[in-house]
Amino acid sequence: MANLKVRITFPEDKIKEPIIYNAGKNYKVVTNIRRADVTEKTGWVDLELVGEVEEIENAIAGMKDAGVKVDPIERNIIE
Amino acid sequence: MSKIKGLVCKECKKTYPAEAVHVCEFCFGPLEVAYNYDQIHTKISKEKILNGPLSLWRYEDLLPIESTPTVGLHTGFTPMVHAKNLGPKLGLDYLYIKNDSVNPPTLSFKDRVVAVALTRAKELGFDTVACASTGNLANSVSANAAEANFKCFVFIPSDLESGKILGNLVYNPRVVAVEGNYDDVNRLCSEIAGEYPWAFVNINLRPYYSEGSKTLAYETAEALNWRAPDHVVVPIASGSLLTKIYKGFHEFERLGLISDLTTQIHGAQALGCSPVATAFKKKSDFIQPVKPDTIAKSLAIGNPADGFYAIKIAQETDGIIESVTDEEIIGGIKLLAENEGIFTETAGGVTVAVLKKLATQGVLKKGASVVAYITGNGLKTQEAIAPAVGAPSLIQPNLASFQQTLKKERQ
Numbered sequence: 001m002a003n004l005k006v007r008i009t010f011p012e013d014k015i016k017e018p019i020i021y022n023a024g025k026n027y028k029v030v031t032n033i034r035r036a037d038v039t040e041k042t043g044w045v046d047l048e049l050v051g052e053v054e055e056i057e058n059a060i061a062g063m064k065d066a067g068v069k070v071d072p073i074e075r076n077i078i079e
Numbered sequence: 080m081s082k083i084k085g086l087v088c089k090e091c092k093k094t095y096p097a098e099a100v101h102v103c104e105f106c107f108g109p110l111e112v113a114y115n116y117d118q119i120h121t122k123i124s125k126e127k128i129l130n131g132p133l134s135l136w137r138y139e140d141l142l143p144i145e146s147t148p149t150v151g152l153h154t155g156f157t158p159m160v161h162a163k164n165l166g167p168k169l170g171l172d173y174l175y176i177k178n179d180s181v182n183p184p185t186l187s188f189k190d191r192v193v194a195v196a197l198t199r200a201k202e203l204g205f206d207t208v209a210c211a212s213t214g215n216l217a218n219s220v221s222a223n224a225a226e227a228n229f230k231c232f233v234f235i236p237s238d239l240e241s242g243k244i245l246g247n248l249v250y251n252p253r254v255v256a257v258e259g260n261y262d263d264v265n266r267l268c269s270e271i272a273g274e275y276p277w278a279f280v281n282i283n284l285r286p287y288y289s290e291g292s293k294t295l296a297y298e299t300a301e302a303l304n305w306r307a308p309d310h311v312v313v314p315i316a317s318g319s320l321l322t323k324i325y326k327g328f329h330e331f332e333r334l335g336l337i338s339d340l341t342t343q344i345h346g347a348q349a350l351g352c353s354p355v356a357t358a359f360k361k362k363s364d365f366i367q368p369v370k371p372d373t374i375a376k377s378l379a380i381g382n383p384a385d386g387f388y389a390i391k392i393a394q395e396t397d398g399i400i401e402s403v404t405d406e407e408i409i410g411g412i413k414l415l416a417e418n419e420g421i422f423t424e425t426a427g428g429v430t431v432a433v434l435k436k437l438a439t440q441g442v443l444k445k446g447a448s449v450v451a452y453i454t455g456n457g458l459k460t461q462e463a464i465a466p467a468v469g470a471p472s473l474i475q476p477n478l479a480s481f482q483q484t485l486k487k488e489r490q
Contacts, residue, residue, distance in 0.1 A: 034105070073107050075380075077282060
């Protein structure tokens with residue numbers, strides 16, 4: 001089992017969508033929210049994903065396809 | 080008792096031992112170094128600093144290492160120039176340029192953070208260091224790793240310009256060019272950092288690495304005869320530099336090395352990558368990530384980890400975070416070069432252009448002391464200004480031809 005810490009950022013038009021719920025439903029990953037700031041317009045969620053590496057990769061791809069930004073918890077590393 | 084108390088989460092304040100960790104396991108907030116200031120207070124003094132080495136290590140008592148410095152022994156203590164030409168042009172009597180474009184060994188402020196990170200890496204027993212970079216950081220890690228006998232991995236996007244790759248390859252690190260877009264490369268590097276027992280300087284060593292930036296504040300206060308300036312203008316990429324300059328001044332005040340700290344901390348971004356300036360203007364805590372589109376590549380961080388903290392500091396100190404266009408950035412580079420003989424890279428152009436904007440807006444007053452941080456060297460980004468600097472006058476090898484040209488130019 002692997003775990004990955006990510007920052008998910010929601011654009012305004014995706015704020016109503018149950019993207020994290022869907023990630024857990026559609027892929028074999030456990031989602032665990034650690035910190036978040038979500039308003040009616042925008043928001044971010046710091047999320048832990050636990051599962052097999054391939055399932056985590058698929059869950060991330062699924063969330064990106066659903067229209068949210070998924071970054072490592074460190075955000076931008078390339079300096 | 081060590082001067083390092085440990086690491087502390089900036090959000091939930093949970094503490095951790097001073098190891099190679101960077102994220103709070105509880106709330107995923109960033110970790111930073113906590114110090115035993117009472118112990119430091121008994122050791123540090125102006126006299127001790129003045130008698131210290133002519134490098135950033137003169138402030139060793141306030142840096143997160145436990146033994147003696149081993150890396151970057153000539154880094155820091157860069158010139159702080161009273162800008163006697165540029166100042167009056169901007170209506171400022173006491174404008175100073177903190178010139179890290181000549182910071183050894185690789186001519187950018189990154190040598191400060193890398194000196195601290197690699198010294199700490201040695202203390203923690205690492206034999207391999209790594210980073211993900213498109214420029215200054217890669218240069219600094221590669222050069223310092225070579226000198227300090229570390230194995231070194233540098234990850235770069237595969238479409239990076241050849242000139243920049245060459246500047247790293249010369250130090251003979253292992254350069255890995257990763258195919259894919261910026262986000263792909265970014266995420267892979269985060270995963271590699273979690274997988275391998277390496278000192279990834281700006282990931283698992285980030286709490287130590289970022290502390291190196293504080294030395295810019297220390298050097299500023301020392302150069303101003305133990306006073307903090309009225310204003311500073313700081314470029315923002317991740318936002319870390321701005322937060323550490325704030326921390327540096329506050330530590331000096333806490334330890335009695337300066338007093339009456341009222342410095343207004345201003346931030347500078349390129350308009351083509353200005354998520355922090357945008358949030359600041361909207362009075363929002365939320366940093367909306369952007370896709371960078373600017374010539375200021377060294378500041379092109381679209382989702383800055385410390386942007387939130389940079390905004391808080393600007394607000395707390397009555398500072399302003401401004402952004403400038405690419406055209407203004409080139410203007411800033413030329414303004415500094417033509418007036419002070421300092422050739423800075425595009426990040427410096429951003430700083431000078433914002434400095435000019437703040438002076439024009441009346442935020443910076445004539446009699447106030449103002450320090451602008453110039454963080455990198457123009458020789459590294461010559462392509463950015465090539466179209467804007469004109470061309471030499473071509474003449475025949477005779478005096479008449481020269482005189483004719485001179486006459487034309489005088490007309």
